Amino acid sequence: MNKHVSPKMNRRAFVIGTAAVGTGLAISFDPVFGGPAVARAADGSPEVNAWVAIRPDDTVVIRIARSEMGQGSLTGLAQLVAEELECDWTKVTTEFPSPGQNVARKRVWGDYSTGGSRGIRASQDYVRKGGATARVMLIQAAANEWKVPASECTAANSIITHTPSGKTTTYGKVADAAAKLTPPADVKLKDPKDWRLVGKGVKRLDTPDKVTGTTVYGIDVKLPGMLNAAIKDCPVTGGKLKSYDEAKIAGMKGVKKVLKVGDTAVAVVADTFWHAKTALDALPIVWDEGENAKVSSASIAKWLAEGLDGGQAYVGNSNGDTKAALAGAAKTIEAVYNYPYQNHATMEPMNATALYTADKCEVWCGTQNGEAAFAAVLEASELPAEKCDVNKLLLGGGFGRRGQTDYVRQAVLIAKQMPGTPIKLLWTREEDMTHGRYHPITQCKLTAGFDADNNLTAFHMRISGQSILASLRPDALVKGMDPATFAGLNAKGDAPFGYSVPNLLIEHSMRNPHIIPGFWRGVNVNQNAIYVECFMDELAHAAGQDPLEFRRKLMKDHPKHLAVLEAVAEKIGWSTAPPQGIYRGLAHFASYGSYVAAAAEISVTDGTKIKVHRIVAATDPGYAVNPAQIDRQIAGSFVYGLSGLFYGGITIKDGAVEQTNFDTYDSMRIAAMPKVESIVMPSGGFWGGVGEPTIGVAGPAVLNAYFAATGKRIRSVPLRDQNITFA
Amino acid sequence: MANLTINGKTFTLDVEPDTPLLWAIRENAGLTGTKYGCGIAQCGACTVHMDGVATRSCGISVAEAAGKKITTIEGLASGTTLHKVQEAWIAQDVPQCGYCQSGMIMAVAALLNDKPKPTDADIDEAITNICRCGTFQQVREAIHTIASA
Structure with missing residues (x-):
């Protein structure tokens, strides 16, 4: 691909700009759908526009700006472009334009960040326009060649036909001419009812290499003369590296260099990673752990518990006068829940390869946010944008962890001390487990009031605990409040609360321990769905009502929430008794623009061994680009969420x-995997996310079923702390 | 130095005898399809076949592997003909991120070699690989599809 250096690029301004966009704030850019100068892909084939290059053999190369970490967006985004392009799907291939190319071309590919279940929903409009614009230009090029009006020509399956004469040509034959045309100012997108490829569960484009071991992840990068680095960062966040005794590992095989990385870490560089790791393990290191070394899980729990009643709190959602309604209630119910820190534990540990020379710094890595990684390279290398780039690779898992760029920065800081030598930095699993960006810890007190007729009149939810944005994005706080804390609890927006209660108060007492939080698949939905949906189940039982009927009465004004809940209830057979020994639980929630619900069937042995037999799940994401992948995201999200529920919990x-x-x-x-039956029920008119929303509902559905089975409420996560395991 | 037979080829590698087989395969033999996930034989991402037995290569030294017939994901296919597990993985669209799938496929291939028609209980017992994406439902379906072919 041609590279153009943007003359006005200012590193500082760029870094600030990408920091803002990296977390999804709206920032305008002007997608350029073609132009008079022909840009060419690396193989020389012409770009019809930024999204589509077509080779003479009719191969269609679709550019994908967002990252692929297993969630399937690469295939879904290609489907959206191909739908409008009317190309032959069997000839589609994809490539990732680099963040440096994006900057050089004035962000022609828009936002690269791949988190918040935004990959498809936030770019569907302009990628479809990219496909449609290219189609119009290809048709126009054929019409020009034939000297006929374009209106007499149609395109399908990469073949353009002049209807009156029956003449045909292919995209590959006219691509060069099409690339020279001025793109149309406006194109009309298809009505969703006319989609032929979007909405189909076509197979992923990235599978064949993944079954033969040929996919190159960051950990697999090989460069000529490359050395390998292992790193240890201070075990206590906020602490520093004090000293290390290099003499003790002098002469160890393969070791090339021992070096300090920033103020907090030490790395060993060797010929192989195994040698680097072995030497690092033998290196005596002294840390200055600082004040944070006094913190423990017990001290954090105590501090959070104090926030359940005392001190200031931010109000995220309220109506009526909840405190007065609770004071006047005929009956009140109260419960305290908690949810722990969780680590992402992507199967591929964090890694990045960097090559630094005096006039260039290039990085190869898996990242969920190519532009944020690029900004980290600029910052750490202190080189200008036109001298830096990031080569994006497929990710061995992301789940939110690879949206952060700490490992990219480290790789550059190491490479900078060894100019001209490519350095691959790989974290051990131990480094990855102990230096995560952890799902934040919270506790929650819920109080509800009923009138004399068992109608719910008041609902008070007070969350105490950590804010992600206060640590990672302080600029996104709203007068100190972290709006992300209220995922699924809001009065409106794309993560709305699903109940109407006359007196409602949902608030957050923010308490931020030193542990660095992060966005962990589903983020705050994980605990909020447990808090709300398990407590709603408690309220139904307190009111002597069926959990579905109790909810239904509060959901009249929330038809989309109710539709998914009723869908799972119907499919699991809620109205009829479950088989002997099987117990059921329900939950629903809305987040990332989608409405989801789950109904679980479990059995329990000795009160401590849970077998989850079956989970019926429903999602309404508005539009379903690839239902087969949505099905897999639902089942996969349950594995991730239930792993956290049963086994998770990071302690300090x-x-x-x-x-x-x-x-x-x-x-x-696999032994603990329930049968997951998904109902994908897009209702149209909005674009919701897929990767994350469903993660929240498996947990409360299982916990509510556990109550049905045992009469006991579980209000604390993880279950292993209560000696409850998978059967 | 160690002599290892990997995918039918003899490699003379400059490694210490206590080097884990995983790292000798990845870094010295240059076969990166076998993945590092934990280094303590918990996750199975590094699973290879040693004399036909599914083995977590991070927990085996090159000294122990010497003289054994080692097969990695790169050697599972016969030339250009994919192994039936690989074929089924494509047909069922099993992988998500794909990182654990080399090890998963090697574990499943060994299971099917021992038990061509495994029950769910057989699968639960033999396949203990971690997949954080959660592809287990597709893995199970694909195994049953192969078994019923």
Whole structure:
């Protein structure tokens, strides 16, 4: 692809700009759908526009700005472009334009960030326009060649036909001419009812290489003369590297260099990673752990508990006069829940490869946010934008972790000390487990009031705990409040509360321990769905009502929430008794623009062993681009969420994370996998997310079923702390 | 130095005898399809076949592997003909991120070699690989599809 250096690029302004866009704030850009100068792909084939290059053999190369971490957006985004392009799907291939190319071309590909279940919903409009614009230009090029009006020509399957004469040509034959045309100012997108490819569960485009071991993830990068680095960062966040005794590892095989990385870490660079890691393990290191070394899970829990009643709180949603209504209630119910820190534990540990020379810094890595990674390269290398780039690779898992760029920065800081030598930095699993960006910890007190007729009159929910934005995006706080905390609890927006209660108060007492929080698949939905949906179940039982009927009465004004809940209730057979020994639970929630629900069937042995037999799940994401992938995202989200519920929980001792590997932070295996039956029920008219929304509902559905089975409420996560496991 | 037979080829590698087989395969033999996930034989991402037995290569030293017939994901297919597990994985669209799938496929191939028609209980017992994306439903379906073919 041709590279153009943007003359006005200012590193500082760019870094600030990408920092803002990296988390999804709206920032305007002007997608350029073609132009008189022909840009060419690396193989010389012409770009019809930024999204579409077509080779002479009719191969269609679709550019994908968002990252692929398993969630399937690469295929879904290609479907959206191909739908409007009217190309032959069997000839589609994809490529990632680099963040440096995006900057050089005035952000022609828009936002690269891949989080918040935004990959498709936030770019569907302009990628479809990209496909439609290219189609119009290809047809026009054929019409020009034939000297006929374009209105007499149609395109399908990469073939253009002049209807009156029956003449045909292919996209590959006219692509060069099309690339020279001025793009149309406006194009009309198809009505969704006319979609032929979008809405179909076509197979992923990235599968074949993944079954033969040929996919190159960041960890697999090989460059000529490359060395490998292992790193240890201070175990206590906020602490520093004091000293290390390099002499003790002098002469160890393969070791090339021992170096300081920033103020907090030390790395060993060697010929192989195994040699680097072995030497690092033998290196005596002294840390200055600082004040945070006094913090423990117990001290955090105590501090959070104080926030359940005392101190200031931000109000996220309220109506009526909840405190007065509770004071005047005929009956009140109260419960306290909690949800722990969780680590992402992507199967591929964090890694990045960097090559630094005096006039260039290039990085190869998996990242959920190519532009944020690019900004990190600029910052760490202190080189201008036109001298930096990031080569994006497929991710061995992301789940929110790879939206952060700490590992990219480290790789550049190491490479900068060894100019001219490519350095691959790989974290051990232990480093990955202890230096995460953890799902934040919270506790929650819920109080509800009923009138004498068992009608719910008041609902008070007070969350106490950590804010993600206060740590990662302080600029996104609203007068100090973290709006993301209220996912699924809002009065309106794309994560709305699903109940109408006459007196409602939902608030957050923000308490931020030193542990760095992060966006963990589903983010605050994970705990909020448990808090609300398990407590609603408690209220139904307190009122002596069926959990579905109790909810239904409060959901009259929330038809989309209700539709998914009723869909799962019907499919699981809620109105009829479950088989002997099987118990059911329900939950629903809305987030990332989608409405989701789950109904679980479980059995329990000895009160402590849970077998989850079946989960029926429904989602209304507005539009379903690839239902087969949505089905997989639902089942996959349940594995991730239930792993966190049963086995998860990161704990803190002496300021540091206690868990080190999968032996102490376990993950669900196939034996515990329930049968997941998904109902994909797009109702149209809006674009919701897919990767994250459903993660929240498996947990409360299972916990509510556990109550149905045992009469006991579980209000604390993870279940392993209560000696409850998968059967 | 160690001599290893990987995918039918002999490699003379400059490694210490206690080097985990995983790293010898990845870094010295240059076969990166076998993945590092935990280093303590918990996750199964590094699963290879050693004399036909599914083995977590991070927990085996090159000394122990010497003289054994090692097969990695790169050697599972016969030339250009994919192994039936690989074929089924494509047909069922099993992988998501795909990182654990080399190990998952090797574990499943070994299971099917021992038990061509495994029950769900057989699968639960033999397949203990971690997949954080959560592809288990597709893995199970694909195994049953192969078994019933």
